[in-house]
Amino acid sequence: MSTTKQDLLRLGLELLLKHGYTDLGVATLLERAGVPKGSFYHHFGSKESFGLQAIDLYMEGVHAALDAAFAGDETEPLEQIRLFFTIVSAGYKGEGYLGCLLGGLGQELSGISPAFRKKVEACFTVIARRFEKALTRARDQDQLRAGVDPRELAELLVNCWEGAALRSRLRRNASPLDQMLDFYFAAVTP
Amino acid sequence: MSTTKQDLLRLGLELLLKHGYTDLGVATLLERAGVPKGSFYHHFGSKESFGLQAIDLYMEGVHAALDAAFAGDETEPLEQIRLFFTIVSAGYKGEGYLGCLLGGLGQELSGISPAFRKKVEACFTVIARRFEKALTRARDQDQLRAGVDPRELAELLVNCWEGAALRSRLRRNASPLDQMLDFYFAAVTP
Numbered sequence: 025m026s027t028t029k030q031d032l033l034r035l036g037l038e039l040l041l042k043h044g045y046t047d048l049g050v051a052t053l054l055e056r057a058g059v060p061k062g063s064f065y066h067h068f069g070s071k072e073s074f075g076l077q078a079i080d081l082y083m084e085g086v087h088a089a090l091d092a093a094f095a096g097d098e099t100e101p102l103e104q105i106r107l108f109f110t111i112v113s114a115g116y117k118g119e120g121y122l123g124c125l126l127g128g129l130g131q132e133l134s135g136i137s138p139a140f141r142k143k144v145e146a147c148f149t150v151i152a153r154r155f156e157k158a159l160t161r162a163r164d165q166d167q168l169r170a171g172v173d174p175r176e177l178a179e180l181l182v183n184c185w186e187g188a189a190l191r192s193r194l195r196r197n198a199s200p201l202d203q204m205l206d207f208y209f210a211a212v213t214p
Numbered sequence: 215m216s217t218t219k220q221d222l223l224r225l226g227l228e229l230l231l232k233h234g235y236t237d238l239g240v241a242t243l244l245e246r247a248g249v250p251k252g253s254f255y256h257h258f259g260s261k262e263s264f265g266l267q268a269i270d271l272y273m274e275g276v277h278a279a280l281d282a283a284f285a286g287d288e289t290e291p292l293e294q295i296r297l298f299f300t301i302v303s304a305g306y307k308g309e310g311y312l313g314c315l316l317g318g319l320g321q322e323l324s325g326i327s328p329a330f331r332k333k334v335e336a337c338f339t340v341i342a343r344r345f346e347k348a349l350t351r352a353r354d355q356d357q358l359r360a361g362v363d364p365r366e367l368a369e370l371l372v373n374c375w376e377g378a379a380l381r382s383r384l385r386r387n388a389s390p391l392d393q394m395l396d397f398y399f400a401a402v403t404p
Binding site: 041042043044046047122123127128130131132133134135136141144145148176177179180182183184185186187188189190191193194195200203204207210211 | 231232233234236237312313317318320321322323324325326331334335338366367369370372373374375376377378379380381383384385390393394397400401
């Protein structure tokens with residue numbers, strides 16, 4: 025990938041998180057990046073393609089956090105999930121608590137764009153599958169309350185986090201995130 | 215309020231839920247409503263004022279559902295909360311599961327508009343206070359797990375619901391909503 029394209033996507037991520045998709049003008053992005061006008065369509069073809077590729081870049085960060093959190097074999101699976109959210113929360117803090125790009129674009133665009141709707145849903149599913157693996161290990165080690173379903177618990181964790189991330193975005197602080205995790209882990213453990 | 219203004223707000227609600235705020239053009243709204251151009255600014259002054267008044271109209275529906283759900287003295291408080299969400303879910307179903315307008319506009323606009331950010335946060339707080347009252351009654355009747363805080367549980371309920379509503383919007387079905395409520399009520403009851 026060219027440096028210009030990478031720069032546009034990195035800056036795009038930052039601007040999308042703040043402005044959302046429709047409010048973000050291509051002209052503004054190019055001006056902020058100091059990139060000539062023609063290059064946007066050269067690199068991306070369309071604004072939609074740019075937005076979808078920005079989500080891919082966002083997911084690279086999410087996967088890096090997942091890999092880091094789930095790397096240590098000696099760490100308990102529920103601790104690994106906590107660690108993932110500690111990493112994510114630190115990212116939110118660094119951005120001034122603007123929440124999650126997936127939740128933001130999912131809400132904004134899923135009523136009008138099947139492509140974004142499908143993309144965001146696929147991202148959530150991928151994240152939930154990683155949680156499910158950890159939750160299955162936790163269940164097999166008797167660290168989950170009896171009778172719970174790791175797949176359903178994993179989806180719930182993604183969804184409740186997204187709601188907490190919205191509230192964190194509205195309030196510009198971490199407390200909705202922390203409260204949600206405390207509630208969730210108290211509810212799923214024996 | 216004039217009939218034209220009411221019509222514009224009612225149609226606006228429907229279009230905002232699907233399109234979001236920035237994507238919804240005033241010209242489109244007026245054309246769909248069959249209303250002449252000048253009348254929009256006559257009635258609302260600005261698009262922002264229109265959006266904020268659309269949220270007020272949305273909240274009228276929320277308050278009607280809250281009043282209906284919390285009306286019966288003979289109903290247990292946790293059942294009343296369930297009943298509220300049954301009413302809300304039925305509304306979502308009627309719209310084709312497009313989720314919650316507060317979550318949608320909160321995500322889309324809270325990065326760029328202090329007015330919308332404040333408005334949506336205030337709406338969530340008002341809803342949470344109603345839940346808190348019911349949860350306090352539930353606690354006083356020993357229907358909540360020991361040691362829980364009704365105010366914190368009420369905020370959690372709002373937030374987890376919003377995350378589930380986003381996922382319901384992405385999937386266009388009720389299952390994230392139902393799973394969240396089942397999880398929540400199992401977690402908070404003894």
